[in-house]
Amino acid sequence: MSLTRSLILAAALLLAGTAYATEVSMAGGSVGFSTPDSWVSIMETQGDPEVRVFQVPDPSPTAASSLARVTVTVKQVSDLAAFERYVASATQRAKSLTGYQAAGNPYGPNSYAYTASENGTPYRYSERYWFANNHAIQLRCARPARSEAGAAWAAGFDKGCDTVAASLAR
Known part of the structure; x- marks a missing residue:
């Protein structure tokens, strides 16, 4: 394969990784968002809560021992107080992870960033x-810290993750 053809193929793969064409609908169509075509849907549940999990392919050897993923969870709640309890419960679960270290609220209210370990591998989380x-x-993005x-x-x-968040915030 020529160098030019290799460069064109590499550029096409990079562009494919940033194309947002896969439309996802949850909660009977009341929640929708787009994901990059390169993300792989690896789990889907129906009911309450409804969950969609996407693997974000890591082309490096790191992927052999870690899983970069994005999870969207939709749960019915009766009111704002129930929503606040849901967030508090999810945040408490995050704080119980091995090596949990808060990294602030980078996206404003109801957003959290932290690091923790999964099977000895440091991860960066954004919720x-x-x-x-x-x-x-809930949008939860988890990737190896390195x-x-x-x-x-x-x-x-x-x-x-930011693009999915922007479509969920509409």
């Missing part, structure tokens, strides 16, 4: 919550 149409919506894929992959992962 954001919304209350809409009597639903508590990946051999490098800073560009980590930035692409974070950008994908």
Whole structure:
């Protein structure tokens, strides 16, 4: 394969990783968002709560021992107080993770960033919550704190999470 053709293929793969074309609908159509085509849907539950989990492919050897993923959970709640209890419960579960260290509220109210370990691997987590149409919506992005894929992959992962968050916040 020629160098030019290899560069074109690499550029196409990078662009495919940032294309947002997969539309996802949850909670009977009341919650919707878009994901990059490169994300792989690895789990889906129906009912209450309804959960969708996406693997964000890591092209490096890091992926052999860690799973970069994005989870969207939608739970019916009766009112704002029930939403606040849902957020408090989820936050308490996060604080119980091994090595939990808070990293602030980078996206404003109802958002949390932290680090913790999974099977000895340091992870970076970002969680954001919304209350809409009597639903508590949680976006949880989890990736290895360090990946051999490098800073560009980590930035692409974070950008994908931000794009999903923007579509959920509509």
